[in-house]
Amino acid sequence: xxxxxxxxxxxxxxxxxxxxxxxxxxxxxxxxxxxxxxxxxxxxxxxxxxxxxxxxxxxxxxxxxxxxxxxxxxxxxxxxxxxxxxxxxxxxxxxxxxxxxxxxxxxxxxxxxxxxxxxxxxxxxxxxxxxxxxxxxxxxxxxxxxxxxxxxxxxxxxxxxxxxxxxxxxxxxxxxxxxxxxxxxxxxxxxxxxxxxxxxxxxxxxxxxxxxxxxxxxxxxxxxxxxxxxxxxxxxxxx
Amino acid sequence: xxxxxxxxxxxxxxxxxxxxxxxxxxxxxxxxxxxxxxxxxxxxxxxxxxxxxxxxxxxxxxxxxxxxxxxxxxxxxxxxxxxxxxxxxxxxxxxxxxxxxxxxxxxxxxxxxxxxxxxxxxxxxxxxxxxxxxxxxxxxxxxxxxxxxxxxxxxxxxxxxxxxxxxxxxxxxxxxxxxxxxxxxxxxxxxxxxxxxxxxxxxxxxxxxxxxxxxxxxxxxxxxxxxxxxxxxxxxxxxxxxxxxxxxxxxxxxxxxxxxxxxxxxxxxxxxxxxxxxxxxxxxxxxxxxxxxxxxxxxxxxxxxxxxxxxxxxxxxxxxxxxxxxxxxxxxxxxxxxxxxxxxxxxxxxxxxxxxxxxxxxxxxxxxxxxxxxxxxxxxxxxxxxxxxxxxxxxxxxxxxxxxxxxxxxxxxxxxxxxxxxxxxxxxxxxxxxxxxxxxxxxxxxxxxxxxxxxxxxxxxxxxxxxxxxxxxxxxxxxxxxxxxxxxxxxxxxxxxxxxxxxxxxxxxxxxxxxxxxxxxxxxxxxxxxxxxxxxxxxxxxxxxxxxxxxxxxxxxxxxxxxxxxxxxxxxxxxxxxxxxxxxxxxxxxxxxxxxxxxxxxxxxxxxxxxxxxxxxx
Numbered sequence: 038x039x040x041x042x043x044x045x046x047x048x049x050x051x052x053x054x055x056x057x058x059x060x061x062x063x064x065x066x067x068x069x070x071x072x073x074x075x076x077x078x079x080x081x082x083x084x085x086x087x088x089x090x091x092x093x094x095x096x097x098x099x100x101x102x103x104x105x106x107x108x109x110x111x112x113x114x115x116x117x118x119x120x121x122x123x124x125x126x127x128x129x130x131x132x133x134x135x136x137x138x139x140x141x142x143x144x145x146x147x148x149x150x151x152x153x154x155x156x157x158x159x160x161x162x163x164x165x166x167x168x169x170x171x172x173x174x175x176x177x178x179x180x181x182x183x184x185x186x187x188x189x190x191x192x193x194x195x196x197x198x199x200x201x202x203x204x205x206x207x208x209x210x211x212x213x214x215x216x217x218x219x220x221x222x223x224x225x226x227x228x229x230x231x232x233x234x235x236x237x238x239x240x241x242x243x244x245x246x247x248x249x250x251x252x253x254x255x256x257x258x259x260x261x262x263x264x265x266x267x268x269x270x271x272x273x274x275x276x
Numbered sequence: 277x278x279x280x281x282x283x284x285x286x287x288x289x290x291x292x293x294x295x296x297x298x299x300x301x302x303x304x305x306x307x308x309x310x311x312x313x314x315x316x317x318x319x320x321x322x323x324x325x326x327x328x329x330x331x332x333x334x335x336x337x338x339x340x341x342x343x344x345x346x347x348x349x350x351x352x353x354x355x356x357x358x359x360x361x362x363x364x365x366x367x368x369x370x371x372x373x374x375x376x377x378x379x380x381x382x383x384x385x386x387x388x389x390x391x392x393x394x395x396x397x398x399x400x401x402x403x404x405x406x407x408x409x410x411x412x413x414x415x416x417x418x419x420x421x422x423x424x425x426x427x428x429x430x431x432x433x434x435x436x437x438x439x440x441x442x443x444x445x446x447x448x449x450x451x452x453x454x455x456x457x458x459x460x461x462x463x464x465x466x467x468x469x470x471x472x473x474x475x476x477x478x479x480x481x482x483x484x485x486x487x488x489x490x491x492x493x494x495x496x497x498x499x500x501x502x503x504x505x506x507x508x509x510x511x512x513x514x515x516x517x518x519x520x521x522x523x524x525x526x527x528x529x530x531x532x533x534x535x536x537x538x539x540x541x542x543x544x545x546x547x548x549x550x551x552x553x554x555x556x557x558x559x560x561x562x563x564x565x566x567x568x569x570x571x572x573x574x575x576x577x578x579x580x581x582x583x584x585x586x587x588x589x590x591x592x593x594x595x596x597x598x599x600x601x602x603x604x605x606x607x608x609x610x611x612x613x614x615x616x617x618x619x620x621x622x623x624x625x626x627x628x629x630x631x632x633x634x635x636x637x638x639x640x641x642x643x644x645x646x647x648x649x650x651x652x653x654x655x656x657x658x659x660x661x662x663x664x665x666x667x668x669x670x671x672x673x674x675x676x677x678x679x680x681x682x683x684x685x686x687x688x689x690x691x692x693x694x695x696x697x698x699x700x701x702x703x704x705x706x707x708x709x710x711x712x713x714x715x716x717x718x719x720x721x722x723x724x725x726x727x728x729x730x731x732x733x734x735x736x737x738x739x740x741x742x743x744x745x746x747x748x749x750x751x752x753x754x755x756x757x758x759x760x761x762x763x764x765x766x767x768x769x770x771x772x773x774x775x776x777x778x779x780x781x782x783x784x785x786x787x788x789x790x791x792x793x794x795x796x797x798x799x800x801x802x803x804x805x806x807x808x809x810x811x812x813x814x815x816x817x818x819x820x821x822x823x824x825x826x827x828x829x830x831x832x833x834x835x836x837x838x839x840x841x842x843x844x845x846x847x848x849x850x851x852x853x854x855x856x857x858x859x860x861x862x863x864x865x866x867x868x869x870x871x872x873x874x875x876x877x878x879x880x881x882x883x884x885x886x887x888x889x890x891x892x893x894x
Contacts, residue, residue: 087615134614196405219719
């Protein structure tokens with residue numbers, strides 16, 4: 038099954054290869070004209086299936102007519118040669134790829150338009166030529182004509198600066214809150230310790246007192262050092 | 277009379293009531309897990325697994341875990357919990373001559389904090405740049421006359437260009453320091469402020485932050501795992517990762533790398549775990565904690581490697597398809613076949629047929645041979661994995677900005693939890709030393725430490741900063757930690773005494789350590805550490821150290837140029853390796869001189885020599 042599939046593919050390829058070579062015959066007449074101006078000819082390559090997938094159109098003579106029209110338009114606007122007609126743009130070596138060579142002749146001077154002019158014209162109108170065929174720089178390639186890349190789109194403030202400012206502000210607010218709450222906590226603690234001693238003085242009169250000591254404080258398990266005796270050592274006369 | 281009433285509030289209360297405490301046990305476990313689980317689990321373990329024969333690497337890894345990782349970890353947790361001070365206090369208590377170990381640990385924690393937060397600075401930069409579509413590292417910027425992309429970007433690729441030029445703006449040589457990069461300085465300041473806000477009041481604040489920062493990475497790893505497994509090519513990556521190659525076990529390098537990986541992965545000998553467990557209540561089952569945390573750390577490494585390798589398998593498959601597509605395009609253009617007439621599956625047959633019928637035209641094309649295996653072999657570890665390989669993989673995933681945000685957010689959380697441990701390793705000993713009066717608030721001390729670290733780390737924002745970070749990574753931590761871990765085991769088991777230590781553990785956990793613990797503590801772990809240390813020294817001194825520089829003028833660019841470190845840099849490497857260790861003999865000598873000079877002065881009159889909790893059966 039797999040072997041027959043491979044064989045079929047190979048047969049199809051060899052068929053394409055033969056057919057593309059056969060296609061050269063009717064164009065041979067204009068090819069001779071091309072050969073003389075070969076130095077001013079450019080190769081074009083289109084990748085229709087890659088660009089459009091299922092919606093790809095077939096490359097036929099009508100599409101070639103549109104292409105010639107776009108090239109003639111470009112030359113006219115770039116170098117203001119008003120006598121250039123669609124018939125002055127010659128295509129040859131059209132393959133199934135799709136790729137072909139083209140050259141532009143100027144009837145008034147009876148020679149080909151120089152390569153530099155053609156290059157300049159195509160570069161200037163590249164966007165419109167691409168759009169006419171619903172393709173882009175990678176799928177409609179003019180070999181040896183460098184593309185003009187669009188300028189890099191940078192917003193006025195880069196996005197990372199915006200996100201950074203947000204994060205930074207949040208962190209600063211957090212730090213300030215924590216420090217302020219820490220200061221407040223400390224103030225409350227010192228206030229509470231001074232208040233505690235005041236409250237104890239007040240409680241003295243209300244709590245049952247035994248021998249001058251409130252009863253509830255005697256409940257502590259560890260016992261309490263009786264300072265009266267502990268401090269008494271100093272009063273004893275040394276031996 | 278009122279003086280008697282005030283007796284309840286006498287300042288005779290034990291100091292330990294003022295010591296901060298964990299809110300609950302889960303916070304403590306999360307902090308230790310977060311400290312242990314770090315960036316190494318994501319970008320070091322999968323690389324080792326893949327390089328050392330996949331599933332076969334797990335054997336030396338688990339052997340090292342059982343005989344080296346868990347015993348050492350248990351010692352650290354137990355000793356911190358028992359003595360309830362940071363690393364300097366612990367070592368002073370065990371023996372004043374070993375106080376240098378504590379100070380050395382402090383130094384190493386400081387040095388590691390410096391460069392670890394620098395990595396987080398890079399992660400933050402990528403994180404901030406992920407909020408845009410298309411991602412900035414997905415395309416090359418155009419050159420001046422806009423005829424094509426910038427040369428440097430064209431010859432290497434877009435992610436390399438973004439990392440080396442747009443982020444680091446790297447120089448070609450470590451001697452050329454270049455200028456400070458203001459973008460990186462901004463990110464550095466932001467990172468240190470985030471660290472400050474989390475450690476501002478010690479474990480009071482880290483305990484709250486840890487709930488998010490320790491659990492978020494697991495969530496993201498799960499999301500990446502699910503997404504990764506559904507990508508095309510993921511299974512190839514996983515099969516490649518886990519196919520065991522048993523013959524690799526004969527290579528001693530594998531065992532050495534497994535042991536070092538376990539050691540550094542658990543973040544031992546930093547003093548951070550000692551600090552964390554010192555805030556525990558005294559009667560806490562540290563044995564169960566040690567085993568749990570170590571196992572969780574290893575399981576996380578495995579989990580992460582599955583997620584990472586499914587994404588890397590996808591990337592390798594994508595690269596393989598790109599290679600095929602490029603070859604197919606060359607053939608189609610050369611032979612003028614119709615567009616898209618050769619599918620990827622037919623490529624091999626077509627290639628063979630054309631080679632036999634038109635060999636000279638095919639040779640002229642100079643096609644690169646494409647094998648999936650070659651692309652799977654191109655692995656990376658460290659910053660290369662995160663910032664180059666993974667970012668490229670993310671560009672090909674649908675919805676890339678979201679994945680980039682998640683990925684770098686996860687890396688930041690992972691790094692942040694490890695930073696908490698590092699900072700605790702610096703803070704707790706300093707606070708316990710009581711250098712500053714008690715009236716100075718903790719927020720001020722933490723602020724000063726963070727400020728000093730931030731200013732010192734400015735050297736990594738130079739254009740040559742990434743070369744310096746490599747030096748710190750290689751020399752500041754590795755050797756010193758091995759030395760400190762060795763002294764840790766020897767100090768606790770032989771100086772403090774194995775019997776005394778086992779009594780303490782029995783008092784804390786209710787069970788006496790069994791034969792496994794005693795054997796590993798007494799013999800196996802110290803021996804393993806010694807072997808690793810000696811092998812490390814041999815490996816480092818075998819050849820002159822080199823580094824790889826990114827040099828666009830190099831002939832073989834984009835391959836990195838290997839250069840030798842200049843003399844002064846080698847001097848700094850030596851200093852970094854020795855400076856923390858020097859404290860051990862230094863302090864021992866200092867104590868010896870003090871003892872000899874202080875006749876009549878009690879040499880044990882230091883704040884840490886009184887043990888606050890005596891065992892019940894003393």
